[in-house]
Amino acid sequence: xxxxxxxxxxxxxxxxxxxxxxxxxxxxxxxxxxxxxxxxxxxxxxxxxxxxxxxxxxxxxxxxxxxxxxxxxxxxxxxxxxxxxxxxxxxxxxxxxxxxxxxxxxxxxxxxxxxxxxxxxxxxxxxxxxxxxxxxxxxxxxxxxxxxxxxxxxxxxxxxxxxxxxxxxxxxxxxxxxxxxxxxxxxxxxxxxxxxxxxxxxxxxxx
Numbered sequence: 001x002x003x004x005x006x007x008x009x010x011x012x013x014x015x016x017x018x019x020x021x022x023x024x025x026x027x028x029x030x031x032x033x034x035x036x037x038x039x040x041x042x043x044x045x046x047x048x049x050x051x052x053x054x055x056x057x058x059x060x061x062x063x064x065x066x067x068x069x070x071x072x073x074x075x076x077x078x079x080x081x082x083x084x085x086x087x088x089x090x091x092x093x094x095x096x097x098x099x100x101x102x103x104x105x106x107x108x109x110x111x112x113x114x115x116x117x118x119x120x121x122x123x124x125x126x127x128x129x130x131x132x133x134x135x136x137x138x139x140x141x142x143x144x145x146x147x148x149x150x151x152x153x154x155x156x157x158x159x160x161x162x163x164x165x166x167x168x169x170x171x172x173x174x175x176x177x178x179x180x181x182x183x184x185x186x187x188x189x190x191x192x193x194x195x196x197x198x199x200x201x202x203x204x205x206x207x
Contacts, residue, residue, distance in 0.1 A: 004070075004100055005063035008038055008049055012087040020085045023078065024151050029086075031055040036091045039084035048074070048082060051098050053091055057106070059098035070101035076186060080153025105186060128198030131167045134179070135205045140164030144206075145180035165201070179206055 018037075021029050026039055034055040041048045051059035060074040069077065089097075130148075134141045141164045148156035148168050155175075156168040170193050179187040187206060 003063075003068070004097065005047060005049060005061055005068055008040075008061070008097065011089060011093065012038060012040070015087045015089070017085045017087055020083060023080050023082045023084065024153070026050075026084050026086075027057070030057075035086065035088070036094055037086060037088040038094070038097075039086050041082040041084045048078070048084075049101075050084065051094050051101070053094050053098070057103055058094070059101040060103055061101050071103050072105045072186070074101070075103055075105075076180075080149065080151070126195070127169060127171055128193065128195055129167055130170050130193055130197065131165065131201045132177070133201045133203045134160050134164045134166065135203065137207060138205065141206060147178040147180065149176040149178060150174070177204075179204075181206075 019029070021039075023041075029035070030039070030052050032055070035052050036054065037052060039050040039052065046062070046064040049059075049061040049063070050057055051061075057075075060071055062069045062074040062077055132146065134144050134146065140160075140162065142160055142162045144160045144164070144166075146158055146160060146166045147154050148170065150173065156170065158166045158168065160166045172193055172195060174190070174192050177189045177191060179189070181187065189204070
């Protein structure tokens with residue numbers, strides 16, 4: 001089995017890094033600079049690699065003592081609090097590396113859908129309870145993994161009950177809602193949580 005993480009480590013061993021960024025700042029930085037190369041986070045025991053072409057995330061790897069995860073499965077495990085160091089590489093080198101760890105679902109990095117919720121009135125501060133009723137083709141979808149993400153970081157995670165219900169305590173603001181159908185099949189919905197929505201079940205039919 002090819003150890004892609006080891007190949008990347010060998011490639012960047014003599015490459016001077018060009019900066020270190022928290023995950024939340026990383027994506028904007030690489031896009032602004034149309035960066036080609038790899039962003040590396042972690043230590044020898046567990047390392048995460050994100051591969052970029054023209055500033056866009058194209059490949060991902062997580063490597064630890066158990067082995068390697070590639071592409072969407074690796075991105076799904078990002079916590080959003082990682083600190084990445086950037087190493088430039090030539091586009092042809094990155095393209096060869098991406099071949100085995102390509103990210104197919106770019107909604108990990110930007111909202112793919114909208115729940116159609118807009119902020120009402122003056123922006124509020126405080127905490128409320130968001131209740132979501134998840135349905136599949138009109139029937140309650142039980143056992144679905146639901147995650148809430150803000151600024152690239154997962155701030156809530158739960159599984160729908162037999163009635164398809166799940167709830168989260170959240171600060172008012174803008175979030176992504178992730179519906180995890182399978183490890184590499186995730187729907188992402190952007191929404192704004194405002195006081196008018198708390199305790200009022202929000203219906204979501206995932207089809």
